[in-house]
Amino acid sequence: MLRGEPDRVPLVEIGIHPNIKSAFLGRPVKGLGVEVEFWAKAGYDFIPLPMGLVTVLMGDFRRRGRAASMARGIMRAAKAKYGVVHDEEMEKLWAKEGKGIITTMEEFESFPWPTAEDFDYSILEAMAKHMPPGMRLVPVTIGYLAPAYFLMGAETFFVSLYENQRLVTKILEKAGRIELDVLEKMLEYECVGAVWITDDIAYSDNLMISPKHLRQYLFPWFKRACDLCQRKGRPVMYHSDGKYYDVIGDLIDCGFNAIHGIEPKAMDIVYLKRTVGDRLCLIGNIDLAYTLTLGTPEEVAEETRQRLREVAPGGGYCVSSSNSIPEYVPFQNYNAMRETVLRYGTYPISI
DSSP states (O other), X not given: OOSSOOSBOOBOOSOBOHHXXXXXXXXXXXXXXXXXXXXXXXXXXXXXXXXXXXXXXXXXXXXXXXXXXXXXXXXXXXXXXXXXXXXXXXXXXXXXXXXXXXXSHHHHHHXXXXXXXXXXXXHHHHHHTTSOTTOEEEEEEOOSSHHHHHHHOHHHHHHHHHHOHHHHHHHHHHHHHHHXXXXXXXXXXXXXXXXXXXXXXXXXXXXXXXXXXXXXXXXXXXXXXXXXXXXXXXXXXXXXXXXXXXXXXXXXXXXXXXEEEOOTTTOOHHHHHHHHTTTSEEEEOBOXXXXXXXXXXHXXXXXXXXXXXXXXXXXXXXXXXXXXXXXXSOHHHHHHHHHHHHHHOBSSOOO
16 A cells, blocks of 8 residues: 555445445446446445444344344434435434433443354355455454443543543453454455444544543454454555544554544645655545535546545555545536546646
8 A cells, every 4th residue: 555656546436325336337236247347347446345334233244144133222313315416315323412312331242242253254255256356355343442432332432531441341242252253264365455443433523432441442453353363464454534633653553554534624645755765655535525416527537636635646545535435425526526537637637
């Protein structure tokens, strides 16, 4: 990721909605072969794949190959007109903001925690069979802090940082051990080329919790995960929304090779390139808040060209949305970003 200029600027996304994939291929995305076909034809070198506790929290968990949703009560469903393109209502799952399903030690003990052996890893080899030479899978995990505030409810979690630290520690230790064990099993597969840890720690104007608490509760787990990936020879990427300048040095010390998201309204990617670009690969910064969702294809193309001009020279930059590509991104806007990179992203950059 930081080995100088490659042949081209990589295209990267942590997730793309099936509607966008179908619009690109001209048919529904059904089956692993078609999933691989999308990522390969669209210009990506890898396929992101949610693994570990994120599948539990989102209701996609399969216990030893059998459907076993454990998300009941963890998330709440809400219908609304989320899109700017379509008028119909859609249902989305959201983390509970108040009281979650684990607020006491008794609830912690009674929760049906999975073990690493309960997860189904067969999809790794099954998908790899469809991939062209050189393509790799990148497991996406939910990290170590997020399971705590998903399970406890955000308000309960924040209050418990001061009033019930024992419960917070117990949940983080349990979730952390599960995620590390899952990570160790995934890294046994040759088709796994890197690992992506997603763990939001910031809002657009500041950190969600203090640097002190992050250093106490979260970063030691990040360090263990990064050390494991490094021992196995895999780079590890980190995703968080928001503004987290205050702990960039901590993330570097943990051992991350790249940071993803880099919301334009929260952090200045040109400043990051100048100050930490020799230690972190920068991924993202194409604005999901306006340009990709509400802008025109021409605006998307211009913003993408600007990122290529300002950040790509010297290497260490991958083009991506500032979060992901949800269904409410117009396909024409997504495609404008993608085609701009394919047209102008060959090194040496000359725009």
